[in-house]
Amino acid sequence: MKSDFFKYQAQTTPHPLAMEISHASGSYIYDTDNKAYLDFVAGVSACPLGHNHPKVINAIKAQLDSYLHVMVYGEYIQKPAVELTKLLANNLPSSLEKTYLTNSGTEAIEGALKLAKRATGRSEIIAAHKAYHGNTMGAMSIMGYEERKQAYRPLLPDVQFITFNNETDLEYITTKTACVILETIQGGAGFIEPQEAYLEKVRNRCDAVGALLILDEIQPGIGRTGKLFGFEHYNCIPDILVTGKGLGGGMPIGAFTASGKLMELLQDNPKLGHITTFGGHPVIAASALATLKEITESNLMQQALEKEKLIRKLLVHPLIKEIRGKGLMLAIITPSEEITNSLILKCQEAGLILFWLLFESKAVRITPPLTITNEEISKGCSIIIKALSTIED
Template identity: 35%
Template sequence: MTWQLDAGRDLVKSFGDRMALFVRGEGAYLWDGEGTRYLDFLAGIAVNSLGHAHPAFVAAISEQAATVAHVSNYFATLPQLELAARLKRLAGTGDTGRVYFGNSGAEANEAAFKLARLHGGAERPRILALTDAFHGRTMGTLALTGKPYMQEPFLPMVPGVEFIDSTIEALEAALDDRVAALFVEPIKGEAGVIDLPEGYLAAARELTERHGALLIMDEIQTGAGRTGEWFAFQHEGITPDAITVAKGIGGGYPIGALITFGTASDLFYPGTHGSTFGGNALGTAVAGAVLAEIERAGLVQNAAERGVQIRAVIEGLGSPLIDGCRGQGLLIGIGLKHPVAKAVVAAAQERGLIINAPNDATIRLVPALNIGDVEIDEFAALFAAALADVEATLSEGVVA
């Protein structure tokens, strides 16, 4: 198709070949340029919280664009202030909380990196992150990302970051009074939807408080209700010093935020950070509308219930390829007994199902938060067929 030639000619190669050309979306479905319909269980990688072309999303963009879209960060707008107040309420920061707005998850984590530096100063030069973590691809967030193969082409990294294993024992050994901050993903999404050990976040909170370090939670993939709570840390009953959010809060509009708690809210001062487009009226109006609809429609609870339902469906398939499920709510990782995840993704797309493979032995499901019985029944049939296709090729020795 000509679009493939154009994509190869006009777009940078960092993303590889595009898998399809989509021209329209509605609800949980996408249509390609040839009119083929796909069930979307990727949702823009946990971004499209309300699915595609949701009326609340469309109305917010239309109405705000017709009023004011951008005034620079020298001024405030009502959508910006309303969204900051909503995020503080949902996160439970209390009156001490503050919000910084950017345009992506990476920008939110860059702001958090600077927050850690401001807290640490010369006396606390160490910043801890977890092996196999993913916090972004900018030079700052790449330094926090515990994946050496991603860092290698861009060495040297921003200094000061140390990586530790995701165990309580490693935490206890690494934390001391020279640590400025600990960065944690509550569920390591890009590593294959890997859950942290039981009690990990409580131990991280206790140890960081004991040593005066910040606990910074990367909720970019887990936030906005995806795990069955507004934020994943709320499952554990702890209070971090800061969280970063993006993806699902905008429902498809690019926006990210750093939310601070308590004394961490006083670290930034004028001139220490900024973004021309961050917190613009259009983006904050859309995010406010998306979060309001998630709240109005009870989609946080729906994520919790549908996650249980989908896990039961997967376990009921009885496929010899499946090696259990991980994650919480509608952030689901399906372990595979063979490194055939990319083949399963390709087979699913051939069947009309969009899913994702964060690594060779994991399938990731992150559908819209408002999916229901109809979409789940369709997913079950399509996914079972895709697995059967790959099982057949395995038996024939086609897939290694």
């Protein structure tokens, strides 16, 4: 299997971890030698209820018995998608009332950018340095990391970049700007939170010049920060909200949400303003609906903030320079890339899954399932401390 993996499946890095998976349950993933790995990554924030959560699995199985794909997006009434979008609206500010379901977060970003251009009649997009919004051509155009995109130019024109948390840069948002797109908490950059009412100031500037504000909640959304969406911490409501990852409960999904008035612009002049074959797939929508119900009807979001406190209490070591983030979207910052690499690999050997961030080479991702227990957190943190104690600065 390993040789076939390298021979037939396209790779994204020269050295993938190449652990062969047998099964997964709760907070654990098992390899084909039946070794258990405590999962502190949750599929890069995509499995908020852990692995094989019974409510998610039962929802998927029930939908399998009814129908799979029947028609391209938006033509037929399919109960799972309707109930999912209604539940989202019921848990969002009134201005965010209608949702377009897609196959992935990056596809939702593409739809959001198109909608902003269509609504404003403007072409300029403003994004942030060290931003990551996905890897399709439009999403890559607003990636604030030249090293990752230089090989694929030319990309979208008329994209400008500002520095996250830099209030002075807001002057670059003008009447030429169609939209400003920001991650509510910068992910690939190292889990950078907005400071000093930064998002409020961006919101006010957008309002002043008639630009739309798009917030990318693909990572912080779906309860991970202790609120259903990260923007709820920062007194800032976007014009367009983008989500993905955790919404699917382990299934592939994306979504962008806006007012009904904005969303109507995709229906006409031209018709089929944004189309997809498999967006809103009934099986995936059923999984997402079960996930969203469990998160909104339980106390998992409140627990996320308590679990953050426990992690911060337990992860004290000279080689941990800082812990960034909020809730269960956390990153350890070590003194060097070499220490980070060593820590992640040593912990995997010891049965704990950690992972990297895209752009901050000294960061170690800690994004476990929201369902992780305090005992499992203590176990994982103990493995981290033991591993750090074997590493020399």
